[in-house]
Amino acid sequence: MAEPVRVRRLSDQEGQKLQRLVRRGTGSVVRLRRAMVVLASAGGNTVPAIARLVQADEDSVRQVIHRFNEQGMPSLDPQWAGGRPRQISPDDETFIVATANTRPMKLGQPFTRWSIRKLAEYLAGNPDRIVMVGRERLRQYLRKHEITFQRTKTWKESNDPQRETKLTRIEHVTTQFPDRVFAFDEFGPLAVRPQTGSGWHPKGRPHRLPANYHKLHGVRQFHGCYSVGDDTLWGVIRHRKSATNTLTALKSIRAARPDGAPIYIILDNLSAHKGPVIRAWAARNKVELCFTPTYASWANPIEAHFGPLRTFVIAGSDHPNHVALGRHLHAYLRWRNANARHPDVLAAQRRERARVRSERQRRWGQTAYRAA
Numbered sequence: 001m002a003e004p005v006r007v008r009r010l011s012d013q014e015g016q017k018l019q020r021l022v023r024r025g026t027g028s029v030v031r032l033r034r035a036m037v038v039l040a041s042a043g044g045n046t047v048p049a050i051a052r053l054v055q056a057d058e059d060s061v062r063q064v065i066h067r068f069n070e071q072g073m074p075s076l077d078p079q080w081a082g083g084r085p086r087q088i089s090p091d092d093e094t095f096i097v098a099t100a101n102t103r104p105m106k107l108g109q110p111f112t113r114w115s116i117r118k119l120a121e122y123l124a125g126n127p128d129r130i131v132m133v134g135r136e137r138l139r140q141y142l143r144k145h146e147i148t149f150q151r152t153k154t155w156k157e158s159n160d161p162q163r164e165t166k167l168t169r170i171e172h173v174t175t176q177f178p179d180r181v182f183a184f185d186e187f188g189p190l191a192v193r194p195q196t197g198s199g200w201h202p203k204g205r206p207h208r209l210p211a212n213y214h215k216l217h218g219v220r221q222f223h224g225c226y227s228v229g230d231d232t233l234w235g236v237i238r239h240r241k242s243a244t245n246t247l248t249a250l251k252s253i254r255a256a257r258p259d260g261a262p263i264y265i266i267l268d269n270l271s272a273h274k275g276p277v278i279r280a281w282a283a284r285n286k287v288e289l290c291f292t293p294t295y296a297s298w299a300n301p302i303e304a305h306f307g308p309l310r311t312f313v314i315a316g317s318d319h320p321n322h323v324a325l326g327r328h329l330h331a332y333l334r335w336r337n338a339n340a341r342h343p344d345v346l347a348a349q350r351r352e353r354a355r356v357r358s359e360r361q362r363r364w365g366q367t368a369y370r371a372a
Helices: 012-024 029-042 047-054 058-071 090-100 116-125 135-144 163-176 243-255 276-284 303-314 322-338 343-360
Strands: 181-191 219-227 232-238 263-267 287-291
Touching: 012 029, 029 047, 029 058, 047 058, 090 116, 090 135, 116 135, 163 263, 163 287, 181 243, 181 303, 219 243, 219 303, 219 322, 232 243, 232 322, 243 263, 243 276, 243 287, 276 287, 303 322, 303 343
Parallel strands: 181 263, 263 287
Antiparallel strands: 181 219, 219 232
16 A cells, blocks of 8 residues: 655754744645645645645645645745747847838839838748748837838938038037137028917917918028137028129128137138138138038037027917018027027027937947948
């Protein structure tokens, strides 16, 4: 006759821990029931009695006792299987991520972007490594690795052969002579029509502007001038961009430093900015024109200050004519120059700098990265 199944003799530490688990009755239910089985068997209870105590099958009770005799206290911890065995290995997961980050045309596929369905079909039938994965699981893998569906962005790479020389010169003058550095550029086109914007209004009752309008007033250009050292912005509204209007603005900049000391004006490569008349005037009046590289007008310090103009003057406006628009713009410039360090102005400038940085992809002085 076979001997009855019984747990081996417990050590003092095992007995105390089992007793503590049973008395507290907290934690995992599976762990608690197994502790009750072992403790009851150690107390001399038979398998049928223990089965009635924990409301379990007698074979299950014997299995718990045998496992405890072999493994000790770790046998009480539940070993969750977690469902079906894992079919996607870490190498497969890496391959999925690499494939999702590769343009389909490079892999011989006749489309420019992946969809979840197309990516799953390619993974299941590609010649290099076959990975069978469902669409929902594939979506989870992409989300795990922070791969999201995004719009493609474009930017222009500067092809100016003197790009680094020009940027270095701009950095030098803005760092060494900030009180004698000025910037010039046009802001526009300014159109007289309702402009979308945002502001504080009662919930569910946004400010509304008419959508049926006619562009009867043409467009204008704001010729802006900015003093880097004084942090002041001024300018005038003209009908169009021209060398004459540019020269008038540059003369107003020269007048801002009547002491006759050399000044530096940063401006972009628009043809109206660098004609022979303007260059001759600059040479006679101790003005150095520091041109930004081609497709790199973001290097102009005035660009960041056009952001607040768009936010606080243009957005959400509905001016009846260009006279009212100009009056509003100049009123803002007076307020802005008197409150140049206002948090709203600084925040708008930071947003504009972030926008132009995203367009140029990097800061000055950083190593240029080759496009993938």
